[in-house]
Amino acid sequence: xxxxxxxxxxxxxxxxxxxxxxxxxxxxxxxxxxxxxxxxxxxxxxxxxxxxxxxxxxxxxxxxxxxxxxxxxxxxxxxxxxxxxxxxxxxxxxxxxxxxxxxxxxxxxxxxxxxxxxxxxxxxxxxxxxxxxxxxxxxxxxxxxxxxxxxxxxxxxxxxxxxxxxxxxxxxxxxxxxxxxxxxxxxxxxxxxxxxxxxxxxxxxxxxxxxxxxxxxxxxxxxxxxxxxxxxxxxxxxxxxxxxxxxxxxxxxxxxxxxxxxxxxxxxxxxxxxxxxxxxxxxxxxxxxxxxxxxxxxxxxxxxxxxxx
Ligand SMILES: [Zn+2]
Numbered sequence: 001x002x003x004x005x006x007x008x009x010x011x012x013x014x015x016x017x018x019x020x021x022x023x024x025x026x027x028x029x030x031x032x033x034x035x036x037x038x039x040x041x042x043x044x045x046x047x048x049x050x051x052x053x054x055x056x057x058x059x060x061x062x063x064x065x066x067x068x069x070x071x072x073x074x075x076x077x078x079x080x081x082x083x084x085x086x087x088x089x090x091x092x093x094x095x096x097x098x099x100x101x102x103x104x105x106x107x108x109x110x111x112x113x114x115x116x117x118x119x120x121x122x123x124x125x126x127x128x129x130x131x132x133x134x135x136x137x138x139x140x141x142x143x144x145x146x147x148x149x150x151x152x153x154x155x156x157x158x159x160x161x162x163x164x165x166x167x168x169x170x171x172x173x174x175x176x177x178x179x180x181x182x183x184x185x186x187x188x189x190x191x192x193x194x195x196x197x198x199x200x201x202x203x204x205x206x207x208x209x210x211x212x213x214x215x216x217x218x219x220x221x222x223x224x225x226x227x228x229x230x231x232x233x234x235x236x237x238x239x240x241x242x243x244x245x246x247x248x249x250x251x252x253x254x255x256x257x258x259x260x261x262x263x264x265x266x267x268x269x270x271x272x273x274x275x276x277x278x279x280x281x282x283x284x285x286x287x288x289x290x291x292x293x294x295x296x297x298x299x300x301x302x303x304x305x306x307x308x309x
Contacts, residue, residue, distance in 0.1 A: 026272050033278045040281045044109050047282075051105045054254040055097045056089075056280040057112040057266040059222075062119040063126035067160030071117075073270050075125050081269070081276035082129065085111050089280065093136035093179070094220055098246060098261035106257045111280050114138045114248070114266060116183055116222055118146055120163040123173070131176045139173060140183035140222040140248075141165065143206035147213075152187060167213045174216045181220040181248075182207040190223055191230040199235050204242040219245040226250025226266065228293055236263070236295035253290040254282055260297060265290075 047053050061071035063078045073081075085091060090110040092100075100106040113130065115122060118141035130137045145152055145164035155162040165173075174180050184190065185206035193199050207218045221239050223231055226249045239247045246262050253265035269276040 022271065026274055029274050029278055033274060036283060037281065040283050043284050044282060048107055048109060051107055052257055053106040053109045054256055054282050055092070055100060055106060055110045055112065056254055056282070057094070057097065057114060057248065057264055058269045058276055058280060059114045059116050059226075059250055059266045060126070061115065061117050061268075061270055062121060062162070063124075064119070064121045064160060066121075067158055067162070069158060071154075071268075071270050072160075074272075077271070077273040078126050079129065081273040082113075082133075082135065084273065084277055085113075085280065086133075086135070091135050094138050094246065094248075094264060096136075097255060097264065100257055101255055101259050101261040104258045112136065112138070112264075114140060114181070114222070116140045116224075116250070117142055117152060117187070118165040118170070118183070119161075120165050120169065121161045123165070123169055127173060127178060131173075131178065134177070136179075138179040138181045138220060139170075140181040140220070141170060141210060142183045142187045142224070143185045143210050145187075146170070147209070154187075170210075170214050174214050179220075180210065180214055180216060180218060181222055182210055182218050183222050184224050185209075187224045189225055189230050190232045190235050191225075193232065194234075196234060196238070199232065200238055200242075203235060203239050203244075207242070207244070220248060220264075221246075222248040222266075223250070226268075228291075231293050231295070233295040236297070249293055251290070251293075252279075253292065254287060259292070262297070263293065263295070265292065 060073055063073050063075055065074050090108045092110045092112055094112055097112050146167060151162050170180055184202045188202060190202060203221055211218045221244050228251055231249055236247055246264050248264045248266050250266045250268055252267045255265055267279045269279055
């Protein structure tokens with residue numbers, strides 16, 4: 001067998017394995033969702049009545065049908081998720097989420113939609129749909145792949161269209177009402193960077209370059225990868241001093257009235273629509289285990305705390 005044939009057979013085997021794993025995970029998630037939804041819905045209703053309704057911020061990456069990986073969502077699943085979210089939640093912007101957190105009151109369970117990285121393929125169906133329906137969306141872009149037209153390191157060897165957006169596309173999106181955010185210059189793990197100048201370039205340098213190329217103000221920064229280990233207290237302070245309105249993680253967790261509005265917690269929901277439908281409904285037991293990242297914000301603003309029911 002030639003190397004090419006061996007590679008194709010291995011690719012098909014890997015593809016089947018991924019698909020089987022996805023179906024298995026999908027089934028498990030469906031069972032969990034059905035079993036827990038009644039008490040989670042009751043809990044949400046109580047939070048709404050007390051003015052302490054949660055705000056969930058979801059993050060998608062790539063809406064496409066031509067590849068299977070952990071950061072892609074099939075178009076039909078995306079459309080299904082958005083329709084379901086529209087029917088069951090108030091869809092709000094990040095600025096509105098921050099306003100409710102700062103006001104210490106929210107009476108309706110709400111969801112914010114965000115995207116990370118910046119894939120060209122999102123301009124085919126997903127973003128036009130959000131624009132047409134006036135659904136607020138913040139689109140976080142990594143500067144270097146956009147400026148250099150180069151694929152992300154994590155897409156090396158991927159099949160399908162993994163081309164990053166162009167500056168022209170981003171200008172068009174910004175004009176159409178999509179808020180553009182910064183997602184670092186090189187998509188590095190900022191949790192590993194200790195050099196203040198490097199951090200500044202990843203956060204402020206990337207923001208400034210994108211801002212002048214696109215022509216609109218960039219207000220938010222989303223950490224690449226976004227788990228606790230990928231965050232960095234110094235980066236929070238750099239972003240705040242540079243005039244960002246907020247920074248976003250992606251380790252899960254909900255945002256509540258009274259929480260620090262500068263740090264918005266998110267959850268990745270790529271994949272089948274059951275993921276988005278499941279994770280936006282709070283499970284008080286699971287949520288209690290998620291600690292807000294402590295970046296040592298000033299006591300004048302308030303102490304970081306554990307998100308609980
Ligand atoms: Zn990313």
